[in-house]
Amino acid sequence: MLTIENLYVRYGQIEVLHGVSLDVGESEIVAVLGANGAGKSTLIKTIIGWARPAKGECRLNGEVINALPAWERVKRGLAIVPESGRLFRELSVEDNLRLGAYLREEQETKKQMEVVFNLFPILAERRKQIAKTLSGGEQQMLAIGRAMMSNPRLLLIDEVSMGLMPILVKRVFQVIQELPQHQVSVLLVEQNAFEALKIVHRAYVLENGHIVLEGKAQELADNPLVKAAYLGG
Amino acid sequence: MLLLQNLSNALILACTYILMAAGLTMVYGVLKVLHIAHASVYTVGAFVGVLAFTRLGNFWVALAIAMFVSGIFGVLIYRSTYFYLLNSPRTVPLIASVGMFVMFTDLLQKPFLMGAYQRAFPAGGAGLPAVKTALFSFTAKQVLILLVTVILLAIVYVILTRTKLGLSWQAASMDRDMASAVGVNLNQSIAANFFLGSALAGAAGVLVGVYNNSVFATMGDLPSYKAFIIIVLGGMGSLPGAILASLILAIVENFLVASIGYVLPRDSIAFLVLILMLMFRPNGLLGRE
Numbered sequence: 193m194l195t196i197e198n199l200y201v202r203y204g205q206i207e208v209l210h211g212v213s214l215d216v217g218e219s220e221i222v223a224v225l226g227a228n229g230a231g232k233s234t235l236i237k238t239i240i241g242w243a244r245p246a247k248g249e250c251r252l253n254g255e256v257i258n259a260l261p262a263w264e265r266v267k268r269g270l271a272i273v274p275e276s277g278r279l280f281r282e283l284s285v286e287d288n289l290r291l292g293a294y295l296r297e298e299q300e301t302k303k304q305m306e307v308v309f310n311l312f313p314i315l316a317e318r319r320k321q322i323a324k325t326l327s328g329g330e331q332q333m334l335a336i337g338r339a340m341m342s343n344p345r346l347l348l349i350d351e352v353s354m355g356l357m358p359i360l361v362k363r364v365f366q367v368i369q370e371l372p373q374h375q376v377s378v379l380l381v382e383q384n385a386f387e388a389l390k391i392v393h394r395a396y397v398l399e400n401g402h403i404v405l406e407g408k409a410q411e412l413a414d415n416p417l418v419k420a421a422y423l424g425g
Numbered sequence: 426m427l428l429l430q431n432l433s434n435a436l437i438l439a440c441t442y443i444l445m446a447a448g449l450t451m452v453y454g455v456l457k458v459l460h461i462a463h464a465s466v467y468t469v470g471a472f473v474g475v476l477a478f479t480r481l482g483n484f485w486v487a488l489a490i491a492m493f494v495s496g497i498f499g500v501l502i503y504r505s506t507y508f509y510l511l512n513s514p515r516t517v518p519l520i521a522s523v524g525m526f527v528m529f530t531d532l533l534q535k536p537f538l539m540g541a542y543q544r545a546f547p548a549g550g551a552g553l554p555a556v557k558t559a560l561f562s563f564t565a566k567q568v569l570i571l572l573v574t575v576i577l578l579a580i581v582y583v584i585l586t587r588t589k590l591g592l593s594w595q596a597a598s599m600d601r602d603m604a605s606a607v608g609v610n611l612n613q614s615i616a617a618n619f620f621l622g623s624a625l626a627g628a629a630g631v632l633v634g635v636y637n638n639s640v641f642a643t644m645g646d647l648p649s650y651k652a653f654i655i656i657v658l659g660g661m662g663s664l665p666g667a668i669l670a671s672l673i674l675a676i677v678e679n680f681l682v683a684s685i686g687y688v689l690p691r692d693s694i695a696f697l698v699l700i701l702m703l704m705f706r707p708n709g710l711l712g713r714e
Contacts (some may be wrong), residue, residue, distance in 0.1 A: 241606070261611070263611065266607065271606075271607075278603045284596060287592060289597075290592065301659055342607065412567035
């Protein structure tokens with residue numbers, strides 16, 4: 193589905209990613225774990241098209257997407273739940289969802305909105321409410337719902353657990369875990385390694401812009417280095 | 426009676442302000458650029474309008490042609506300049522905009538374009554009737570301005586609130602990158618935004634040209650800063666705010682000119698209003714946050 197090869201990304205003079213390679217298969221959930229500043233968000237931003245790689249390749253279903261603007265990537269099946277949601281704050285819940293389905297027909301949009309409302313019933317109750325008036329958890333659900341509206345093949349999720357109550361983290365991760373049943377792959381970037389490793393199939397550990405470890409979720413959860421650095425011993 | 430007549434005159438003045446400021450507000454919303462060269466679009470609109478009218482003799486056809494050409498002109502300004510400056514600090518496109526405005530004004534004064542003289546735009550009221558009641562009256566020209574403004578604003582309102590395109594502008598005005606990441610083709614969306622906003626400026630140019638029966642190369646100078654007063658007063662990027670500010674400014678100008686006009690010229694009154702308003706509402710009338 194997604195293949196990243198030897199990716200280098202710079203902001204001005206500062207190089208953030210130094211030759212990152214990873215891949216996400218069909219209907220697979222993959223996590224990229226790492227501390228603050230490891231380059232996780234940069235990785236996600238490069239995949240959606242908000243940052244340009246200096247070197248290396250992003251391939252989506254075999255096609256090199258390095259130079260495509262974000263909307264072209266959305267057309268090819270990518271969607272993003274960005275860090276802190278980045279909702280269209282002055283617009284209603286419904287309009288946010290409608291924008292999520294920007295490239296789809298009116299008929300499909302309505303159907304997909306029902307799917308999202310089934311996933312997060314609270315959003316249906318708040319459909320006319322302005323996004324910025326939602327609670328933190330509701331905003332996060334709306335961000336996920338908006339991304340689901342395009343019926344993506346690969347969902348990029350950036351720090352979805354940040355600032356959420358533990359009970360909501362569980363709920364959100366439960367939703368993510370069910371995505372492969374709908375033929376959606378997920379690339380998840382997380383600081384919360386403990387919760388993430390419970391639901392993903394595979395994971396990579398990113399440190400200072402390098403992938404230092406990769407493996408099946410269980411292997412990583414048992415790895416003493418990971419335990420010490422990310423799982424609190 | 427005098428009061429009502431003053432109010433109806435102010436309304437007509439406000440209409441031309443609104444058409445001019447609406448386009449600026451739309452552009453500011455999406456690009457966060459203070460598009461000074463918008464006033465050049467206004468002048469070009471008036472110029473194309475008067476040329477089309479003298480050749481074809483039909484005001485409505487001339488208006489349509491002028492709006493279309495103005496729209497294209499606006500899109501060209503965007504694609505040739507702002508497009509390349511989207512990620513620069515905001516002062517860069519601002520300076521580019523001032524540069525373009527000065528350049529276009531100079532260019533338009535060349536003899537092969539508008540020259541340094543005024544052209545008459547004798548379209549009158551385009552066949553519309555004058556309205557006369559006991560309390561107030563509108564000349565045919567005023568009826569024309571009112572009618573065109575109301576129709577155009579209704580069109581803008583429908584596009585903004587009822588179409589995907591309008592939704593994409595609202596999204597882009599809040600978070601351009603995120604709009605792109607839900608599938609909005611920013612190039613097309615912003616170009617369409619410029620087209621509509623510039624077409625409105627062109628219409629304003631035509632209407633003012635007809636109203637004063639005069640079109641000339643520097644006619645955009647005054648609107649170039651008047652429109653800014655309006656979008657700052659209204660709250661940057663707020664269309665309802667711009668409409669409200671246009672009405673207030675026009676009313677204040679009309680009444681103060683009638684009373685203290687011999688001390689202060691009309692256009693300095695506009696700035697006085699701006700300064701006073703900003704002292705009490707720094708974010709404008711309907712500004713966000």
